[in-house]
Amino acid sequence: MHPFVMATPSNIPLEFTVRRCEPELVTPAKPTPYEQKLVSDIDDQEAFRLHVPIFNFYQYEPSMEGKDPAEIIREALAQTLVCYYPFAGRLREGANGKLIVDCTGEGVMFIKADADVTLEQFGEPLLPPFPYLDQLLYDVPGSEGILNCPLLLVxxxxxxxxxxxxxLRLNHVMSDATGLAQFLFALGEMARGVATHLISPVWERHLLDARHPARITFTHREYDEVEAPVTTPITILPFDNPVQRSFSFGFAEVSLLRSLLPPHLHRCTTFELITACLWRCRTLAINLDPDEEVRMLCVVNACSKFNPSFPSGYYGNVIVLPAAVTTVKSLCEKPLGYAVELIKQAKASVTEEYVKSVAALTVARGKRIHFPNVIGTYIISDLTKAGFEDIDFGWGKAVFGGPMIAVGVISHLMPTKNKKGEVGIVTSVCLPAPVMERFAKELDMLKHQASEGKKSKSNSISSAL
Structure with missing residues (x-):
């Protein structure tokens, strides 16, 4: 079973059998340069030495009747690897542990499979988590390493x-969500017969290397060495056997929650608002000591922070995770706007200099920087604009696209549509069962508070008239 398939299955009574062909290596369709490429100091941190799964669901398309999506995508993959040939190589460790892509052209892992199930049986609308994800992304024995293993498994x-x-399973050292989406758009272009890529890939990883000598110019609370709280109630442990639930936010719910904020915060982003709600409700649910510190790590794409502008086509990691830090008491007792302000401040702290400082910290600590994986830390990544659902292999856009599950302290915000075609946001949360019940109740109470507040305001206006 994959290390990321940690949760109990959803309540959908779904069982199916998957028949797989033998895994094969897909190599570039044409000869590619044999060379070694250094990854950036941002790529090189220990925090990114992991595999990331993506799941895209596609409907039947009458115009593609008789065409085999597995074979079309396999051929497109070989063509796409001509330009994106580093993906066909292997990661090695060089001097001082520096990661290097050995561009050997060995290829990426590819699996064809058939399942005796229909898309409709997964539920309407499609909402994570789903059971048996390990059958839909087979963990080929020997492929799960960071070094000397395929960088992609499809x-x-x-x-x-x-x-x-x-x-797809990606070695995170190679790309972040934006970089991976760029590669997948190129793959979709090849599958649809587009002759050239709309965006040409750019390596240029030196742009995110630390200066010489390395200078750490920020205090990076996101990399604090945090011990598990000694006051953690035994009822929420162990954290290694969690359950998952999805929580959706439609336009009406977002508007309601926004009404809980003071006027000067009404124009905050939807990410800031939902993240603040999730952080506050999760903290209330895990019931830590009031004086304990908790932190929210916000995944920020820093491309727009660079001057001159960052090169279009770059597909390495350009993300940093600034931390909003406060105490349990402050977060839970103060209004929701307090959490929103902390998140806005954390995001605003990201500059080009901040990114260089993270690179310097990576070098100074010998690559060994990682995010605290304790229950008082929460990480939320906004994938609503990543575009995974827009990847088109000829069968149209995906019905659902993105990570299917939350892992430990990490959640993702992803776009979704209901039966009416209305767009919303869904996130998966991963918590021990009793904590999940409290989390769901806290979120419902927050929504109820917003609803009652809006009714009260409406009644006051009516009375005044």
């Missing part, structure tokens, strides 16, 4: 309704 599972599920 599986195409054909469904009996004519749709299919495209799954």
């Amino acid at each position: 599986q195409v599972t054909r469904l009996k309704c004519g749709g299919f599920i495209f799954t």
